[in-house]
Amino acid sequence: MEKKLACLIMAALIALGLLPGAAWAADDTGMLKTGDPYQHVRALQAGLSMPGRFSAAENFGAAAVPPQISNAHSEAPEADAGSADSLQACWPGDRNDAVAALQCRLKSLEYYNYSRVTGYYGPVTIEAVRRFQRVNGLAADGVASPETVAVLASERAAGLILYPGDCGSDVLQLQRRLKELGYLIGETTGCLDSATVQALQEFQAQAGCLISSRADQAVRARIKSADAPRWDGVRRTSGSVLSTGAGSTVDKMLSFAASLAGRPYAHRTRGPSYFDSDGLISCVLRYTGAVSADLDAAALSGIESWEKIVDTGALMRGDILFFSSSSGAVHAGIFLGDGQFIHASASRGGVVVSRLAGQYQTRFLFARRVF
Numbered sequence: 001m002e003k004k005l006a007c008l009i010m011a012a013l014i015a016l017g018l019l020p021g022a023a024w025a026a027d028d029t030g031m032l033k034t035g036d037p038y039q040h041v042r043a044l045q046a047g048l049s050m051p052g053r054f055s056a057a058e059n060f061g062a063a064a065v066p067p068q069i070s071n072a073h074s075e076a077p078e079a080d081a082g083s084a085d086s087l088q089a090c091w092p093g094d095r096n097d098a099v100a101a102l103q104c105r106l107k108s109l110e111y112y113n114y115s116r117v118t119g120y121y122g123p124v125t126i127e128a129v130r131r132f133q134r135v136n137g138l139a140a141d142g143v144a145s146p147e148t149v150a151v152l153a154s155e156r157a158a159g160l161i162l163y164p165g166d167c168g169s170d171v172l173q174l175q176r177r178l179k180e181l182g183y184l185i186g187e188t189t190g191c192l193d194s195a196t197v198q199a200l201q202e203f204q205a206q207a208g209c210l211i212s213s214r215a216d217q218a219v220r221a222r223i224k225s226a227d228a229p230r231w232d233g234v235r236r237t238s239g240s241v242l243s244t245g246a247g248s249t250v251d252k253m254l255s256f257a258a259s260l261a262g263r264p265y266a267h268r269t270r271g272p273s274y275f276d277s278d279g280l281i282s283c284v285l286r287y288t289g290a291v292s293a294d295l296d297a298a299a300l301s302g303i304e305s306w307e308k309i310v311d312t313g314a315l316m317r318g319d320i321l322f323f324s325s326s327s328g329a330v331h332a333g334i335f336l337g338d339g340q341f342i343h344a345s346a347s348r349g350g351v352v353v354s355r356l357a358g359q360y361q362t363r364f365l366f367a368r369r370v371f
Contacts, residue, residue, distance in 0.1 A: 086101045087149050087153045088101075089146045090121055090144050092121050092122070092142065093121060094121040095119055095120045099118075099121045099125065102121075102152075103119070103128070105152055106128045106129065106152075109159040109217075110159055110170070110217060111160050112125065112128040113128070126142035127142065129142045129143065129144050133273075134271065134272060135158050135160065135273065136273075137273050140269045140273070159216065159217035160217060161215070161272075162192055162214060163213075163214050163271065163272035164194075164256060165192060165193075165271060165272070165284065165286045166192045166272070166286075167189075167190050167191040167192070167286055167292070167293075167294065168190065171190055171192045171196070172188055172189075172190040174192075174215060175196055176188055177224060178196065178199045178203060179199075181223070181228060181229070183199035183202050184196060184199035189292050192286075193287055193289040194252055194287060194288060194289065200215055202231060202235070202237055203223060204219065205236035205237055206232065206234075206236060207222055207229055249288060249371045250317055250318035253287070253334075253371070254317060256287050257280075257334050258336075260272075260342075261352065262351060263344075263350055264349060265349050267346070270282060275350075277331050277343060278295075278297050278332065280332075280342075281320060281334065282294050282295055284334060285320075288371075290371070297322060297331065301320075301322045301365070301366075303368060307368065308368060309366060309368070309369060310366045310367075312356060312361070315335050316335070316337075316369065319367040319368065319369050319370075320333075320369075320370060321341055321367045322368070323360060323365060324363045324365055325363065330365070335356070336353065339356050339357065340353050341353070341354060341360075
């Protein structure tokens with residue numbers, strides 16, 4: 001009953017223009033509930049106080065001043081998207097002009113894809129900062145620290161680059177356009193899988209661009225342009241779609257995994273610059289098209305449709321290995337053959353190749369055969 005009443009009150013306030021939807025949903029799309037961070041609740045309280053439904057002094061304190069709430073139909077003033085002079089460090093939960101300037105800069109580099117600049121540092125902005133950090137070789141924690149802002153404000157700040165294994169709305173838009181131009185055949189999955197990479201490279205070849213497996217700003221702009229060439233039916237690259245057989249699938253999977261060797265380790269990162277154990281496996285499997293969602297090792301180990309292998313002597317190249325760990329989490333790797341596997345190791349600081357022996361032999365749980 002309380003939730004229903006809260007929903008009705010908030011909907012009425014937004015409809016009357018007394019409380020902007022952006023007050024709690026600019027970067028968030030969830031509904032407020034008991035225990036939510038106070039800055040969201042303060043925005044609600046301030047809106048309720050306007051029509052006299054709520055006494056701000058009772059919750060903010062007599063000396064406190066309710067936060068400024070912008071008009072529901074106005075957007076935060078946008079700073080010069082191309083200028084980085086006004087950038088300064090800010091943190092999740094902030095709501096100010098510094099965040100608006102941060103969002104403008106991220107938007108100019110195509111990392112911030114929300115429909116408008118809000119001035120609120122919520123989940124969308126955190127993810128935009130994290131993506132910028134990954135591409136630019138910074139620790140991907142989603143915080144616009146002084147170090148991150150210094151790179152963001154510099155001329156060397158790299159715009160959004162889509163790498164094999166990436167997923168999201170940017171990849172989906174790329175796939176739709178490649179499909180419209182005739183290069184991509186099949187479903188648009190939202191993940192930069194092998195079929196999409198092949199379509200991308202066919203476009204690059206026909207358009208006279210440098211052939212690469214990644215899509216930077218320049219390539220995406222060319223693909224989006226009105227004069228982007230349609231596929232003429234002539235195959236110009238030697239790549240093959242993964243559906244050509246199990247062997248080619250595994251080969252391409254392992255080749256992609258090997259290309260990630262040496263990338264540094266960072267907890268809770270999914271690449272392309274940093275990986276943890278879950279992130280590496282998920283990235284490689286998304287690239288092959290085996291999965292479309294970002295799954296951790298525990299979830300992958302429970303996919304019953306993949307054959308379960310319990311004997312290390314029966315392992316085949318491309319099998320996903322699962323290990324127990326001292327922390328209780330499931331560690332994972334990809335079997336390369338010849339008693340070796342590739343994985344993201346915290347103790348060794350990155351994506352490395354190890355032998356399936358010693359502690360790894362002891363902690364081996366089982367494997368799943370994806371292909």
